[in-house]
Amino acid sequence: MMKHEPDEPLLALADPTRRAILRLVWDEELPAGDIAAHFPVTRPAISRHLRVLRDANLVEEHRVGTKRLYRARPERIEELRSYLENYWEAGLGEIKRLAEREAMRKRNEDG
């Protein structure tokens, strides 16, 4: 299928703070404030990171009272994962093919 280039999620993950945030909300829902408390930067900064993660569909939010709870979206993450899996494999496949060709050449030489 090959989808299109997943720039948004990749860019989102390129920031270490966002990778850390994503881990935090991977297995449990957390309110924005609790998340921010884990980091040395101000709350608004984290708020924007959360926005980026949300825009990249790596995270979803729902409100409860005055709080906003965030949690990871494993399906979307899996999508990115398999894109990358594909990306590596496409390249490594080439290399494997070359190696095989090389092996065949050698077999012919030795034979």
Add this chain to the structure above:
Amino acid sequence: MMKHEPDEPLLALADPTRRAILRLVWDEELPAGDIAAHFPVTRPAISRHLRVLRDANLVEEHRVGTKRLYRARPERIEELRSYLENYWEAGLGEIKRLAEREAMRKRNEDG
């Protein structure tokens, strides 16, 4: 082990042009000019992309005459790959553990 956060390579791969370049030189060495010819931007722009890839250790260069040949570094790419593998699994592991706990709870209910 866990290495440190591989910001450089991740940031390098976050750009679609650089992902394309990396694919180009994955299975064959190519001179900078040939690489640039594949893209709509100017040659200096590509030159800088190549620099970024090289700084991230995803690509290596060697000179031959006036040309500079570039090729991918599969070992380093594999390093990044396994970091990500680890990253996903750390998260998904949590989920699996939750699922098991849940299953156990249900078993106890039903029992």
Add this chain to the structure above:
DNA sequence: TTGTTACGTAACCGCAAGGTTACAAAGTTT
């Protein structure tokens, strides 16, 4: 209704990313 809690948003700043054009450098060719 007034205050308090838990947020996002706006405006601003410093800085780096990615693009361009112009130029320098190093190796070949004649």
Add this chain to the structure above:
DNA sequence: AAACTTTGTAACCTTGCGGTTACGTAACAA
């Protein structure tokens, strides 16, 4: 030596990112 090829680098511009402070807003509590 002179000219041409192939490439990186410098200087510059615009745009976007991540950070801050100040402010707006929605829900709850008194």
